[in-house]
Amino acid sequence: MPELPDLTIVAEELADRISGRSVTDVSAPAPILVRATPQDLRALVGMTVGPASRRGKFLLLPFDGEATRRTLAANPMLAGRFWLLVEGGAKVRVRTGLRLRFDDGSELRYVDREMLGKLYLVDPERLDSIPGWPEMGPDADDPELTIERFRERIRRHPGELKSLLRNPRFVAGIGNAYSDEILWEARLAPLRRRSTLRPDEIDRLYEAMRLVLREATTRLRSLVPPDIHLQHREFLKVHLRGGDACPRCGNVLRQIGGSEATTFCRTCQPPF
Ligand SMILES: [Zn+2]
The missing domain is CATH 3.20.190.10 (MutM-like, N-terminal)
Structure with missing residues (x-):
């Protein structure tokens, strides 16, 4: 996607x-x-x-x-x-x-x-x-989505972190692949509930979101053109790499779910 x-x-x-x-x-x-x-x-x-x-x-x-x-x-x-x-x-x-x-x-x-x-x-x-357009939140890479605004917005959006990142009413543009990458970068478990996050973890989530999207965009700029129909995912660190070694700690990456799989590291992303 x-x-x-x-x-x-x-x-x-x-x-x-x-x-x-x-x-x-x-x-x-x-x-x-x-x-x-x-x-x-x-x-x-x-x-x-x-x-x-x-x-x-x-x-x-x-x-x-x-x-x-x-x-x-x-x-x-x-x-x-x-x-x-x-x-x-x-x-x-x-x-x-x-x-x-x-x-x-x-x-x-x-x-x-x-x-x-x-x-x-x-x-x-x-x-x-267009259906869904009026409710759409800011783009995840929008310069106006500052850390202060992110902290304020996240308060209004409960639920598990993986679904939160994919919810376009919260931030727009993130799907199944990049939500895995962002949560791994932030060292936060995908099924953690937003209500359990400490303030420093919310900030970590914001920083990881910006970093992952910025790095991927830069990478894709050199990989994709001129063949815009090709989707490059080979540089992703964890998404769909269940069973491989975690690039940070070396433990085995877990993968749950079928076609909409979630991949994460139980060591780097503890469930609390
Ligand atoms: Zn790990």
Whole structure:
């Protein structure tokens, strides 16, 4: 599942490579994923692509027309990927949800093996009409999310730390993989309840969240481009490495759960 660092890099790469292009064709081979009418989609033809960005787990792609503006907000959920194809380049053999063609012959595709992603085409002033958008908390890497604000926000969000980090109402952009990495870095057990945290542990959680996301984003910037459809996770320290040695203490990493597995170290992340 693409998370904050993955989508940040996709947005940077798209901003760099397709900003200023004009749309020559749009099609939605899997209309079920696209929350827009065929007329809305057709209206993108002739519009100019602006700089892509990211908010939470949404990739945002703005379009400027003569009289109207539109934003494509794509939440890739479990398996959505963006492909940027140049003319005569590689072929995509995965299910395409949306295809945009540009005036230089290049093509942006949203493909989704699981067909679970959600794509919205809205007026940029009406992002709030997207389900979940108005309740979304600050991005986990938002400079305005200071440690003071984090301490204050966490008080209002009870529950286990793993679910807390993945709750977009608390902080946006973190999923299953990076929540494991952050909790291991913070030396906090995933099933600890927020109410049991001491003030120094709350601060540790904040510092770990910022550090892990910053380091991953930097790492991905050198790994991902130009192949934005590839998801790199090989540098993660614990997520899905159950049975391996903990990189900090050497004890065996534990893994619980199935497809949405949680990996942690019982020594470094004691349950109290
Ligand atoms: Zn350990």
